[in-house]
Amino acid sequence: MPHPTLYVARLLPAPVMTAITERFQLTSSPHVEPPRRTDLLDGFRQATAAICTLTEHLDAEVLDAAPSLRVVANYAVGYNNIDLDAARSRGVIVTNTPDVLTEATADLTWALLFAVARRVAEGDHFMRAGTWGGWEPTQMLGADVFGKTLGIMGMGRIGRAVAERARGFTMPVLYWSRRPVPVPGPDNQCLWAPFEEVLARADFLSLHVPLTPETHHLMSAGALRQMRPTAFLINTSRGSVVDEGALVDALTEGRLAGAGLDVYEREPELHPALLRLPQVVVLPHLGSATLSTRVRMGMMCIENIQAVLEGRPALNRVV
Ligand code: DGY
Secondary structure, rough: OOOEEEEEOOOOOHHHHHHHHHEEOOOOOOOOOOOOHHHHHHHHHHOOOOEHHHHHHHHHHHHHEEEEEEEEEEEEOOOOOOOOHHHHHHOOOEEEOOOOOOHHHHHHHHHHHHHHOOHHHHHHHHHOOOOOOOOEEEEOOOOOOOOOOEEEEEEHHHHHHHHHHHHHHHHOOEEOOOOOOOOOOOOOOOOEEOOHHHHOOOOOEEOOOOOOOOOOOOOHHHHOOOOOOOOOOEEEEHHHHEEEEHHHHHHHHHOOOEEOOOOOOOEEEEEEHHHHOOEEEEEEOOOOOOOOHHHHHHHHHHHHHHHHHHOOOOOOOHH
């Protein structure tokens, strides 16, 4: 039996590529960089299955290029890069990679939170510049973390994992989501509150909503104005959840103390002012970027594809 045909949009970690080449016949060779649109369309043509990432915009044109396509495994938990209606109407199953990246993304969220509160990146740059003259009583004073209020927008898997870590720092958590959800931990440590109340009371506000038409610019200019001038915004969800221009205005005008960002509205571009603001820490979309997580994501894509091609239900079906 020949192996089923698979299109892989980007080069994945080596153990995943090995598992793929043992089981599938690739329709083209993946590269580290995102494919050009014409290469994406060419790769899809012969494919019965595809593994794509958040950088590939999968619309009706792409799906129509692949008459034998049965399943697209998105190498991400977010799937805002895929036109789900187009997939549904063509009978193409779409899967994602939940759970396996929850802890890595929650860890990175806290890395950003500490980095902005305690000026970690700024201090590192300062040391590398070779100009440190020794300890000073007033040098690079940051903000306390312990005991401060953590606001969370979106209490899905990653929001919950971020909230659980807050217990170690005795931080009360106020969260907003469409409805209150069961959250593990002691009573009253993590409470649901209306959107405006979370904005107004958070010392650190971390975003964990999926990007949908409803959450696009959830953090609008108006929402940012309701935050404390001493508060920090952390975003490891999707860039377009924040109005990036409005965020730059808030930071520049001192209406917000700082921001830790892993995602941007127009990746790989970011608002140039963000690079000039020392109270901002910017990372290149690293939320799930640990080797073991990225391998688990790849294996999950393979399992989902094999399930569909063998006539079993997909494990992580989106549509
Ligand atoms: C996701 O999974 O949605 C991340 O942004 C990439 O790992």
